Amino acid sequence: MAPTQVVVVGGGPGGYAAAFLAADLGLSTALVDPEVNPGGVCVYRGCIPSKALLHVAEVLNQARHAKAWGVEFGEPNVNLAKLRDLKAAPSSSTRTPCA
Numbered sequence: 122m123a124p125t126q127v128v129v130v131g132g133g134p135g136g137y138a139a140a141f142l143a144a145d146l147g148l149s150t151a152l153v154d155p156e157v158n159p160g161g162v163c164v165y166r167g168c169i170p171s172k173a174l175l176h177v178a179e180v181l182n183q184a185r186h187a188k189a190w191g192v193e194f195g196e197p198n199v200n201l202a203k204l205r206d207l208k209a210a211p212s213s214s215t216r217t218p219c220a
């Protein structure tokens with residue numbers, strides 16, 4: 122195995138971009154992170170989970186306003202457990218340990 126030339130600490134968007142660049146430049150690169158997979162705040166707690174919730178809010182909002190367009194829905198029944206699963210899904214689907 123080639124000796125490691127670059128060690129990037131932290132696998133968030135900053136870290137994994139740096140690691141990809143170093144590897145693309147031909148440097149033997151290691152990425153160190155306590156999580157099973159890279160992603161950082163963005164994948165696990167920030168951008169992706171928050172956009173999943175924003176999407177659901179947008180669907181509810183559209184459904185509420187649809188009456189004005191001639192389409193009526195009943196009151197929404199929000200299943201919080203399923204909503205939490207959806208919020209975790211983008212990151213959990215990437216949680217397969219790397220080979």
Ligand SMILES: Cc1cc2nc3c(=O)[nH]c(=O)nc-3n(C[C@H](O)[C@H](O)[C@H](O)COP(=O)(O)OP(=O)(O)OC[C@H]3O[C@@H](n4cnc5c(N)ncnc54)[C@H](O)[C@@H]3O)c2cc1C
Binds near residue numbers: 130136137154159
């Ligand atoms: C609710 C929310 C929504 C957001 N939405 C957006 C958005 O829509 N668009 C956008 O561009 N940005 C968004 N952000 C911001 C985005 O998440 C951050 O800008 C981004 O995650 C910063 O990346 P980073 O690599 O600098 O740090 P982080 O993502 O914090 O990554 C740091 C990494 O370092 C690791 N680490 C920590 N300590 C150690 C250690 N001692 N040794 C090794 N590894 C360590 C952590 O496990 C983590 O993986 C959002 C943030 C939040 C909180």
